[in-house]
Amino acid sequence: xxxxxxxxxxxxxxxxxxxxxxxxxxxxxxxxxxxxxxxxxxxxxxxxxxxxxxxxxxxxxxxxxxxxxxxxxxxxxxxxxxxxxxxxxxxxxxxxxxxxxxxxxxxxxxxxxxxxxxxxxxxxxxxxxxxxxxxxxxxxxxxxxxxxxxxxxxxxxxxxxxxxxxxxxxxxxxxxxxxxxxxxxxxxxxxxxxxxxxxxxxxxxxxxxxxxxxxxxxxxx
Amino acid sequence: xxxxxxxxxxxxxxxxxxxxxxxxxxxxxxxxxxxxxxxxxxxxxxxxxxxxxxxxxxxxxxxxxxxxxxxxxxxxxxxxxxxxxxxxxxxxxxxxxxxxxxxxxxxxxxxxxxxxxxxxxxxxxxxxxxxxxxxxxxxxxxxxxxxxxxxxxxxxxxxxxxxxxxxxxxxxxxxxxxxxxxxxxxxxxxxxxxxxxxxxxxxxxxxxxxxxxxxxxxxxx
Numbered sequence: 001x002x003x004x005x006x007x008x009x010x011x012x013x014x015x016x017x018x019x020x021x022x023x024x025x026x027x028x029x030x031x032x033x034x035x036x037x038x039x040x041x042x043x044x045x046x047x048x049x050x051x052x053x054x055x056x057x058x059x060x061x062x063x064x065x066x067x068x069x070x071x072x073x074x075x076x077x078x079x080x081x082x083x084x085x086x087x088x089x090x091x092x093x094x095x096x097x098x099x100x101x102x103x104x105x106x107x108x109x110x111x112x113x114x115x116x117x118x119x120x121x122x123x124x125x126x127x128x129x130x131x132x133x134x135x136x137x138x139x140x141x142x143x144x145x146x147x148x149x150x151x152x153x154x155x156x157x158x159x160x161x162x163x164x165x166x167x168x169x170x171x172x173x174x175x176x177x178x179x180x181x182x183x184x185x186x187x188x189x190x191x192x193x194x195x196x197x198x199x200x201x202x203x204x205x206x207x208x209x210x211x212x213x214x215x216x217x218x219x220x221x
Numbered sequence: 222x223x224x225x226x227x228x229x230x231x232x233x234x235x236x237x238x239x240x241x242x243x244x245x246x247x248x249x250x251x252x253x254x255x256x257x258x259x260x261x262x263x264x265x266x267x268x269x270x271x272x273x274x275x276x277x278x279x280x281x282x283x284x285x286x287x288x289x290x291x292x293x294x295x296x297x298x299x300x301x302x303x304x305x306x307x308x309x310x311x312x313x314x315x316x317x318x319x320x321x322x323x324x325x326x327x328x329x330x331x332x333x334x335x336x337x338x339x340x341x342x343x344x345x346x347x348x349x350x351x352x353x354x355x356x357x358x359x360x361x362x363x364x365x366x367x368x369x370x371x372x373x374x375x376x377x378x379x380x381x382x383x384x385x386x387x388x389x390x391x392x393x394x395x396x397x398x399x400x401x402x403x404x405x406x407x408x409x410x411x412x413x414x415x416x417x418x419x420x421x422x423x424x425x426x427x428x429x430x431x432x433x434x435x436x437x438x439x440x441x442x
Contacts, residue, residue, distance in 0.1 A: 071370075091312055122312035143260045145291050150288075164362065170388055
């Protein structure tokens, strides 16, 4: 008899993620699970998104890292509620880790909860946390072959943000190839081309996220 | 009673890695386990290293990827023996996966075996494969905070190759900070600063690897 440990783990995680989701619906909290390779620009995108939407929505952040509090410290400087999850050895955040952060958050007063995952293109895609949307960042120096090499990440995400477009003149990155390959894996993928450094393209992303939160709040009154 | 599944897995892996090591010593094969984030430049470094050392040593490559054969195809174009390991969902290569590649390799005729791991800064650092040396690449667009965020990778590796130094004028990367933080974690870490694109700094790396292979062959006659 083959005991499929991985599948059992994922089934258990799905149940916990659903319980998280039920709680988020009670508190009307829109949740984004943000994923990418290390150094693709997750924390900078979170900072810019907070700046853009903080006047309209109450925002909180869960920062996932193997170790360290670098990213949580950056968010705390913006005077935004932030909970650090240090996963120890684990290369991803799962539903129960997010659940453990709840006592440190005031979800009743949170419109948008951003969960910044551990930097990793593989396992984070497998573990739901109860989010409304999975968003992934592909940064141009990583190369355009990432959709074909890490397909689950592109399949599970609703949004791909192509970041660091300001570096395109200096790196080998075929943006049309990246778009095409990602859309073959997930034809409904919403794609934004941005530079978190120069802020180019970010307003489209802010508008889209604003619309999503608005629709969610409306449908969940 | 707490059953520590992860520890059991790692203990079992250590045993398999040691068996691999015994075989490599019999065939006098020097083995390098190459790790980094996705898109940091592993395959390009492998290509350049093959070009530099192929006249002196018989080289073979094991390519680890979740899916796809992009990287193995690149190596095969150099007319070098290459085995593709597709890990399925797994975010790292372990000892048994490397062991499974043996029937496809002629180790008796291999001086240098390069194992290119899955792009991931977390789990690959935990799993030995029977290598002589663990080498990790940090690329400048990822940022200088990676040693403090993924310390095990920098602790386990004997070598850190800082790649894409040609991009330093265009990215926020404090190379002295990266060096300093990595050396705090691992004071014996050997550091090379290179650009696989322009080939800057690569000759030092080739010379170091050449010396290591030479010493290994000498001490294992």
